[in-house]
Amino acid sequence: MRFRILNLATIQEVSAETFEPVFKQLVSSGWKVRSRYAGFDAGVDYDCLCLRKGFATLKCEWDNWSEWSIEGKRHLIEEIADRSKLPITYAWRWADALHRKTSPPAELKH
Numbered sequence: 001m002r003f004r005i006l007n008l009a010t011i012q013e014v015s016a017e018t019f020e021p022v023f024k025q026l027v028s029s030g031w032k033v034r035s036r037y038a039g040f041d042a043g044v045d046y047d048c049l050c051l052r053k054g055f056a057t058l059k060c061e062w063d064n065w066s067e068w069s070i071e072g073k074r075h076l077i078e079e080i081a082d083r084s085k086l087p088i089t090y091a092w093r094w095a096d097a098l099h100r101k102t103s104p105p106a107e108l109k110h
Contacts, residue, residue: 018086
């Protein structure tokens with residue numbers, strides 16, 4: 001629901017080999033790294049880059065299960081996906097994991 005209201009989209013499950021040229025293209029077109037995750041597990045279990053161009057932002061997250069994702073305003077993500085030939089989802093990258101974690105087991109549902 002939040003994604004629909006805020007007009008956001010995500011490109012999910014992007015391999016490192018695919019993400020690298022996409023990231024380089026974003027930087028060469030004026031996107032700047034605003035912040036980077038600096039936790040002890042950065043690049044091992046999790047990583048996150050926040051990019052900014054003017055007032056627009058993109059959030060690039062990585063984990064070792066689903067690899068990279070790129071999240072931002074729908075029109076920006078659609079532009080990146082179209083240029084890179086990547087599929088789009090209109091949901092948060094963690095939506096499925098959160099649903100699995102918070103949903104009761106099937107045998108408890110009425």
